[in-house]
């Protein structure tokens with residue numbers, strides 16, 4: 001079966017329709033590229049064909065390149081994968097260039113057959129790059145349709161000519177949001193940004209494209225860069241205006257990426273160097289940089305975690321066998337910060353929600369949270385009045401547990417107090433159907449203990465959201481000792497409904513994400529106590545690619561929460577408790593009322609509006625800065641290993657059951673250096689042997705918390721890697 005269909009209509013317009021069988025969205029493969037190339041040849045050679053329309057048989061145009069293809073090319077290429085990837089990229093350039101020149105006489109620039117792209121809906125990656133090679137682009141104004149080049153978000157950049165074409169169409173500065181930030185634009189905005197030429201209604205799309213093809217003149221079919229005297233919009237690099245642009249862009253990219261993302265640098269280089277040479281040479285340069293990025297371990301790791309494995313987890317890679325468990329009616333107990341967020345995202349996904357709190361006022365406040373978020377969406381033009389009404393009508397805010405009747409899933413998010421949790425579990429179970437699943441959103445209480453309050457512990461599970469619920473994409477699903485398969489399937493099907501990314505872990509203190517985040521924060525605080533400059537700590541984290549340093553993170557999550565967790569952990573661990581030095585700092589901050597952002601005072605200083613100003617100067621008085629400061633690498637190694645070793649331990653102990661989940665969760669859950677692909681990918685990039693050396697060095701100076709786990713040592717000794725051993729989801733032996 002072929003991915004493209006070829007048809008010449010009665011007016012002599014060749015229509016190339018992309019319609020991959022059995023898929024809801026088109027993705028490009030090697031075979032499909034060959035097919036479309038042959039069809040372009042056919043249309044150009046056929047005298048009866050007056051012009052070409054490239055379109056899609058679906059209500060979207062394309063999702064992009066099948067990224068598995070790139071991985072396969074690399075694997076199949078033997079000892080010269082760079083050459084194979086470069087050749088593949090160049091063959092793509094030849095095909096799109098053939099479409100773009102469309103039989104034009106290179107001397108007279110006449111005789112090209114007009115090529116239009118009729119884009120019925122969402123269009124990304126290589127789909128957009130095909131469109132950019134056409135002479136004119138028409139996009140249907142379908143709700144939610146967007147077009148763009150989001151490659152940068154998975155560690156690549158547009159390498160199918162998109163970088164060179166788009167930057168030459170609008171100039172480097174104007175191209176930045178699309179190329180460097182991967183912004184996907186709605187049709188009207190895409191038109192202003194120069195990505196498309198016309199926005200039309202879906203019914204008129206083909207007619208309008210055809211009308212243009214049949215009336216286009218020679219000049220309409222020549223790209224600006226193929227004309228004599230073409231100049232780069234905004235100025236080429238050696239033009240005064242261009243010079244300013246590139247110097248500025250370089251600084252801007254570095255500020256945003258800290259230089260740790262190879263794709264962003266390569267993209268800028270491709271645009272800069274490409275702007276100095278003729279178009280075909282620029283494509284060659286783009287292909288060389290693209291190959292370099294594809295060969296970089298960071299890009300492969302990012303693609304693996306942020307695209308391939310994230311998608312596998314979302315599609316239920318670790319779902320036990322069980323019939324469809326989609327949720328129809330959800331009960332949420334506790335309408336506080338988390339409960340209100342859970343009710344909102346569920347109602348948004350079309351699920352009916354009963355939102356219960358102890359007082360009607362509190363329940364209503366929870367529903368009002370949803371209303372506020374919808375209003376914000378309306379202001380931004382993302383939510384219609386009908387949508388708002390529909391979502392709000394799905395949420396019933398009440399104090400009446402009787403309203404839980406018929407709920408097939410209940411999630412409790414009441415106070416973090418076992419007694420309150422026991423009470424609401426019993427009250428809900430008295431009403432809900434026998435086969436309903438009961439979930440807790442607890443952050444710190446063991447699921448197996450809470451399950452004791454349930455008459456049906458096999459139907460009891462943890463579904464742990466992160467705050468703010470509407471923004472955070474990770475959901476941890478926690479299996480208690482007695483949790484059954486159907487409960488796991490239910491939780492996974494629910495997370496899929498609300499379009500978040502799930503991981504499934506076993507029950508242990510702090511589950512997975514918080515277990516790794518806490519040592520990261522603690523290591524930062526420990527360094528403040530030792531007299532390491534707080535700015536060095538924060539900058540070391542930022543330079544590793546973390547969105548926020550450990551001190552900013554604890555300010556955001558609140559210092560009193562840190563104190564609470566520290567007290568509870570000490571009570572549970574007794575003499576083995578290792579974090580006295582951390583507590584000294586935390587407790588001192590709490591005593592001074594410096595509770596973090598919410599108190600407008602923490603490790604950072606804030607103005608009265610709550611805007612962060614800078615690190616609090618008082619830190620230096622409480623914990624004087626030492627005369628000898630560690631070097632940057634030492635601080636980075638400590639911050640990195642504090643969390644990475646915890647991830648390895650979680651896997652070794654069987655809390656985490658799949659390293660792919662460990663990597664995806666780290667990036668989505670706490671922003672773990674996305675360029676690395678996650679903690680396990682990072683260990684594979686630096687190599688287990690080197691990691692053990694770092695651990696030994698740190699341990700000799702900072703103590704046993706840096707002891708390399710046995711599993712890491714074993715991998716180092718045998719010359720293995722984490723993905724080599726466990727990359728398909730195998731559990732630790």
Ligand code: NAD
Pocket residue numbers: 333334335336337338339356357358359362412413414415416417420423424441442443444464465466467
């Ligand atoms: P919150 O204090 O904002 O909300 C708790 C709500 O539960 C309040 O509205 C309270 O009135 C209500 N409540 C108390 N007793 C009740 C009862 N008997 N019946 C019905 N409602 C009752 O707390 P939160 O931050 O939303 O946290 C809720 C749960 O989620 C806790 O278990 C917490 O550990 C967990 N959690 C919190 C976060 C976070 O970042 N805040 C993240 C993940 C998980």
